[in-house]
Amino acid sequence: MKKWKMLAGLALLGLGAGAVLSACEKSAKTDSGMGQINVVSREEGSGTRGAFVELFGLKGENSKGDAVDMTTSNAIVTNSTSVTLTTVSGDKSAIGYASLGALNDNVKVLNIDGQKASVETIKDGSYKISRPFNIVTKSEISKPAKDFIAYILSSDGQKIVKDSGYIPLEQQESYQTSVSTGKVVVSGSSSVTPVMEKLKEAYGKVNPGVKVDIQQSDSSTGITDTIDGTSDIGMASRELEKSEKSKGVSSTVIAMDGIALVVNKANEVENLTSQQVKDIFSGKITAWKDLTD
Known part of the structure:
Protein backbone atom coordinates (compact mmCIF):
# COMPACT_ATOMS: atom_id res chain seq x y z
CA MET A 1 0.00 0.00 0.00
CA LYS A 2 2.81 2.37 0.97
CA LYS A 3 4.57 1.52 -2.26
CA TRP A 4 1.43 2.28 -4.24
CA LYS A 5 0.96 5.63 -2.48
CA MET A 6 4.58 6.50 -3.14
CA LEU A 7 4.24 5.73 -6.83
CA ALA A 8 1.01 7.70 -7.04
CA GLY A 9 2.66 10.63 -5.27
CA LEU A 10 5.58 10.52 -7.69
CA ALA A 11 3.16 10.38 -10.62
CA LEU A 12 1.30 13.40 -9.30
CA LEU A 13 4.58 15.16 -8.66
CA GLY A 14 5.63 14.40 -12.21
CA LEU A 15 2.29 15.66 -13.51
CA GLY A 16 2.69 18.84 -11.44
CA ALA A 17 6.20 19.37 -12.68
CA GLY A 18 5.00 18.88 -16.25
CA ALA A 19 2.23 21.40 -15.73
CA VAL A 20 4.67 23.89 -14.23
CA LEU A 21 7.09 23.30 -17.11
CA SER A 22 4.26 23.75 -19.60
CA ALA A 23 3.17 26.96 -17.87
CA CYS A 24 6.75 28.25 -17.89
CA GLU A 25 7.09 27.46 -21.57
CA LYS A 26 3.83 29.28 -22.29
CA SER A 27 4.95 32.26 -20.18
CA ALA A 28 8.31 32.35 -21.92
CA LYS A 29 6.57 32.28 -25.27
CA THR A 30 4.18 35.04 -24.26
CA ASP A 31 7.02 37.15 -22.86
CA SER A 32 9.45 36.51 -25.74
CA GLY A 33 9.51 40.20 -26.62
CA MET A 34 9.32 41.44 -23.03
CA GLY A 35 11.92 42.65 -20.59
CA GLN A 36 13.56 46.05 -20.43
CA ILE A 37 12.72 48.40 -23.30
CA ASN A 38 15.82 49.50 -25.17
CA VAL A 39 14.98 52.89 -26.69
CA VAL A 40 16.78 53.70 -29.94
CA SER A 41 16.79 57.36 -30.97
CA ARG A 42 18.50 59.47 -33.59
CA GLU A 43 21.30 61.92 -32.88
CA GLU A 44 20.80 65.59 -31.99
CA GLY A 45 20.58 67.56 -35.23
CA SER A 46 18.61 64.81 -36.97
CA GLY A 47 15.50 66.12 -38.68
CA THR A 48 13.75 62.82 -38.02
CA ARG A 49 14.42 63.17 -34.30
CA GLY A 50 13.28 66.79 -34.36
CA ALA A 51 10.02 65.86 -36.08
CA PHE A 52 9.49 62.82 -33.84
CA VAL A 53 9.98 64.86 -30.66
CA GLU A 54 7.57 67.51 -31.95
CA LEU A 55 4.89 65.04 -33.06
CA PHE A 56 4.86 63.06 -29.80
CA GLY A 57 5.03 66.01 -27.42
CA LEU A 58 8.55 65.27 -26.23
CA LYS A 59 9.51 68.94 -26.14
CA GLY A 60 9.67 70.61 -22.77
CA GLU A 61 11.21 73.72 -21.22
CA ASN A 62 13.99 74.16 -18.70
CA SER A 63 14.03 76.71 -15.88
CA LYS A 64 15.27 79.37 -18.32
CA GLY A 65 12.37 78.77 -20.69
CA ASP A 66 14.56 77.17 -23.35
CA ALA A 67 13.21 74.23 -25.37
CA VAL A 68 14.40 70.85 -24.12
CA ASP A 69 14.28 67.44 -25.81
CA MET A 70 12.80 65.05 -23.25
CA THR A 71 14.09 61.84 -24.88
CA THR A 72 15.43 59.56 -22.14
CA SER A 73 19.17 59.85 -21.49
CA ASN A 74 19.29 56.03 -21.53
CA ALA A 75 18.46 55.90 -25.24
CA ILE A 76 20.82 54.25 -27.69
CA VAL A 77 21.72 57.02 -30.14
CA THR A 78 22.31 56.24 -33.83
CA ASN A 79 23.55 58.57 -36.56
CA SER A 80 21.49 57.39 -39.53
CA THR A 81 18.28 55.66 -40.57
CA SER A 82 20.13 52.52 -41.69
CA VAL A 83 21.95 52.19 -38.35
CA THR A 84 18.64 52.57 -36.50
CA LEU A 85 17.08 49.73 -38.50
CA THR A 86 20.14 47.51 -38.03
CA THR A 87 20.18 48.18 -34.28
CA VAL A 88 16.49 47.35 -33.84
CA SER A 89 16.67 44.24 -36.03
CA GLY A 90 19.46 42.88 -33.82
CA ASP A 91 17.89 43.58 -30.42
CA LYS A 92 14.68 41.82 -29.27
CA SER A 93 14.02 44.50 -26.65
CA ALA A 94 14.56 47.52 -28.89
CA ILE A 95 12.16 50.13 -30.24
CA GLY A 96 13.09 52.93 -32.61
CA TYR A 97 11.70 55.14 -35.35
CA ALA A 98 12.54 55.60 -39.00
CA SER A 99 11.41 57.10 -42.27
CA LEU A 100 8.51 55.21 -43.83
CA GLY A 101 10.20 55.09 -47.22
CA ALA A 102 13.40 53.62 -45.77
CA LEU A 103 11.84 50.59 -44.05
CA ASN A 104 12.95 47.04 -44.78
CA ASP A 105 11.75 43.52 -43.94
CA ASN A 106 14.21 43.14 -41.06
CA VAL A 107 12.02 45.05 -38.58
CA LYS A 108 8.38 45.05 -37.53
CA VAL A 109 6.30 48.22 -37.93
CA LEU A 110 3.83 49.04 -35.15
CA ASN A 111 0.40 50.57 -35.58
CA ILE A 112 -0.05 53.87 -33.73
CA ASP A 113 -3.45 54.59 -32.20
CA GLY A 114 -4.77 51.68 -34.25
CA GLN A 115 -3.57 53.10 -37.57
CA LYS A 116 -1.09 51.51 -39.95
CA ALA A 117 1.78 53.60 -41.29
CA SER A 118 1.31 53.79 -45.06
CA VAL A 119 1.11 56.24 -47.94
CA GLU A 120 -2.68 55.82 -48.00
CA THR A 121 -3.22 56.49 -44.27
CA ILE A 122 -0.95 59.55 -44.37
CA LYS A 123 -2.83 60.90 -47.38
CA ASP A 124 -6.25 60.45 -45.76
CA GLY A 125 -5.02 61.87 -42.45
CA SER A 126 -5.72 58.81 -40.31
CA TYR A 127 -2.00 58.23 -39.61
CA LYS A 128 -0.78 61.50 -38.19
CA ILE A 129 2.93 60.78 -37.68
CA SER A 130 4.20 62.47 -40.83
CA ARG A 131 6.52 65.31 -41.81
CA PRO A 132 7.78 67.05 -44.95
CA PHE A 133 10.98 66.34 -46.84
CA ASN A 134 12.49 69.73 -47.65
CA ILE A 135 15.27 71.09 -49.78
CA VAL A 136 16.94 74.23 -48.45
CA THR A 137 18.46 76.95 -50.63
CA LYS A 138 19.63 80.54 -50.58
CA SER A 139 17.79 83.14 -52.65
CA GLU A 140 20.59 83.09 -55.22
CA ILE A 141 21.55 79.65 -56.48
CA SER A 142 23.54 78.37 -59.45
CA LYS A 143 21.91 77.49 -62.77
CA PRO A 144 22.78 73.77 -62.45
CA ALA A 145 21.19 73.72 -58.97
CA LYS A 146 18.06 75.40 -60.33
CA ASP A 147 17.89 72.82 -63.09
CA PHE A 148 18.19 69.90 -60.67
CA ILE A 149 15.49 71.41 -58.46
CA ALA A 150 13.27 71.84 -61.51
CA TYR A 151 13.68 68.13 -62.19
CA ILE A 152 12.90 67.18 -58.57
CA LEU A 153 9.68 69.21 -58.61
CA SER A 154 8.61 68.11 -62.10
CA SER A 155 6.18 65.29 -62.84
CA ASP A 156 9.23 63.22 -63.83
CA GLY A 157 10.95 63.76 -60.51
CA GLN A 158 7.77 63.29 -58.49
CA LYS A 159 7.22 59.92 -60.15
CA ILE A 160 10.56 58.88 -58.66
CA VAL A 161 9.34 60.15 -55.28
CA LYS A 162 6.16 58.08 -55.55
CA ASP A 163 7.95 54.96 -56.77
CA SER A 164 10.32 55.27 -53.79
CA GLY A 165 7.44 54.93 -51.33
CA TYR A 166 6.95 58.58 -50.41
CA ILE A 167 4.01 60.92 -51.01
CA PRO A 168 4.58 63.11 -54.08
CA LEU A 169 3.45 66.66 -54.78
CA GLU A 170 0.43 67.18 -56.99
CA GLN A 171 -0.09 68.93 -60.35
CA GLN A 172 3.51 69.22 -61.48
CA GLU A 173 4.74 70.03 -64.99
CA SER A 174 7.13 67.90 -67.02
CA TYR A 175 10.85 68.63 -66.86
CA GLN A 176 12.52 70.90 -69.39
CA THR A 177 16.34 71.10 -69.40
CA SER A 178 17.70 74.64 -68.91
CA VAL A 179 21.44 73.92 -68.57
CA SER A 180 23.65 71.14 -69.89
CA THR A 181 26.83 71.32 -67.76
CA GLY A 182 27.86 72.04 -64.19
CA LYS A 183 28.00 70.60 -60.68
CA VAL A 184 25.53 70.57 -57.79
CA VAL A 185 26.47 69.77 -54.17
CA VAL A 186 23.66 68.43 -52.00
CA SER A 187 24.09 67.62 -48.29
CA GLY A 188 22.07 66.83 -45.20
CA SER A 189 19.41 64.47 -43.88
CA SER A 190 20.06 60.71 -43.95
CA SER A 191 16.29 60.21 -44.24
CA VAL A 192 16.06 62.31 -47.41
CA THR A 193 19.26 60.88 -48.88
CA PRO A 194 17.78 57.58 -50.23
CA VAL A 195 15.17 59.33 -52.39
CA MET A 196 17.67 62.04 -53.37
CA GLU A 197 20.06 59.34 -54.60
CA LYS A 198 17.30 57.95 -56.82
CA LEU A 199 16.47 61.44 -58.09
CA LYS A 200 20.15 61.99 -58.87
CA GLU A 201 20.32 58.72 -60.81
CA ALA A 202 17.21 59.50 -62.86
CA TYR A 203 18.32 63.10 -63.47
CA GLY A 204 21.70 61.87 -64.70
CA LYS A 205 19.99 59.95 -67.48
CA VAL A 206 18.19 63.00 -68.87
CA ASN A 207 20.92 65.55 -68.18
CA PRO A 208 24.27 63.72 -67.89
CA GLY A 209 26.30 66.90 -68.23
CA VAL A 210 25.35 68.12 -64.75
CA LYS A 211 27.06 66.20 -61.96
CA VAL A 212 25.28 65.90 -58.61
CA ASP A 213 27.34 65.20 -55.47
CA ILE A 214 25.31 63.99 -52.46
CA GLN A 215 26.84 64.12 -48.98
CA GLN A 216 24.86 62.40 -46.21
CA SER A 217 24.89 63.88 -42.71
CA ASP A 218 21.84 65.25 -40.86
CA SER A 219 19.27 68.00 -41.39
CA SER A 220 20.99 70.61 -39.24
CA THR A 221 24.32 70.05 -41.00
CA GLY A 222 22.67 70.29 -44.42
CA ILE A 223 21.05 73.58 -43.48
CA THR A 224 24.31 74.95 -42.07
CA ASP A 225 26.20 73.85 -45.21
CA THR A 226 23.71 75.77 -47.35
CA ILE A 227 23.97 78.88 -45.17
CA ASP A 228 27.78 78.71 -45.36
CA GLY A 229 27.75 78.12 -49.10
CA THR A 230 29.40 74.69 -48.78
CA SER A 231 26.36 73.14 -50.46
CA ASP A 232 24.03 74.37 -53.17
CA SER A 246 17.01 84.66 -40.47
CA LYS A 247 20.28 83.58 -42.10
CA GLY A 248 18.97 83.87 -45.64
CA VAL A 249 17.71 80.38 -46.49
CA SER A 250 14.27 79.06 -47.32
CA SER A 251 12.78 75.59 -47.68
CA THR A 252 10.76 73.89 -50.40
CA VAL A 253 8.76 70.71 -49.83
CA ILE A 254 9.66 67.93 -52.27
CA ALA A 255 7.65 65.09 -50.67
CA MET A 256 5.81 63.98 -47.55
CA ASP A 257 7.01 61.09 -45.42
CA GLY A 258 5.73 59.14 -42.45
CA ILE A 259 7.70 58.26 -39.35
CA ALA A 260 7.23 54.61 -38.43
CA LEU A 261 7.75 53.05 -34.99
CA VAL A 262 9.77 49.86 -35.39
CA VAL A 263 10.58 46.91 -33.14
CA ASN A 264 12.35 43.59 -33.49
CA LYS A 265 10.43 41.01 -35.51
CA ALA A 266 10.27 38.71 -32.45
CA ASN A 267 8.34 41.33 -30.47
CA GLU A 268 4.66 40.43 -29.97
CA VAL A 269 3.41 44.01 -29.55
CA GLU A 270 1.28 45.15 -32.48
CA ASN A 271 -0.08 48.55 -31.47
CA LEU A 272 0.89 51.48 -29.27
CA THR A 273 -1.00 54.63 -28.37
CA SER A 274 0.63 58.00 -28.86
CA GLN A 275 0.77 58.38 -25.06
CA GLN A 276 2.57 55.06 -24.69
CA VAL A 277 5.14 56.13 -27.29
CA LYS A 278 5.72 59.37 -25.40
CA ASP A 279 6.07 57.51 -22.10
CA ILE A 280 8.53 55.01 -23.61
CA PHE A 281 10.78 57.60 -25.21
CA SER A 282 10.71 59.89 -22.17
CA GLY A 283 11.70 56.99 -19.91
CA LYS A 284 8.43 56.82 -17.96
CA ILE A 285 7.73 53.28 -19.22
CA THR A 286 10.84 51.11 -19.14
CA ALA A 287 9.54 47.51 -19.42
CA TRP A 288 7.51 45.84 -22.14
CA LYS A 289 5.26 44.13 -19.57
CA ASP A 290 3.99 47.51 -18.45
CA LEU A 291 2.33 47.97 -21.85
CA THR A 292 0.00 45.01 -21.31
CA ASP A 293 -1.84 46.55 -18.34
Missing part, protein backbone atom coordinates in the same frame (compact mmCIF):
# COMPACT_ATOMS: atom_id res chain seq x y z
CA ILE A 233 21.11 72.43 -51.71
CA GLY A 234 20.48 71.23 -48.16
CA MET A 235 18.30 68.23 -47.31
CA ALA A 236 16.10 68.57 -44.22
CA SER A 237 13.45 66.23 -42.86
CA ARG A 238 12.02 68.96 -40.65
CA GLU A 239 10.89 72.55 -40.92
CA LEU A 240 13.37 75.42 -40.69
CA GLU A 241 13.74 77.15 -37.35
CA LYS A 242 13.35 80.93 -37.06
CA SER A 243 17.07 81.35 -36.40
CA GLU A 244 17.86 79.45 -39.62
CA LYS A 245 15.40 81.45 -41.72
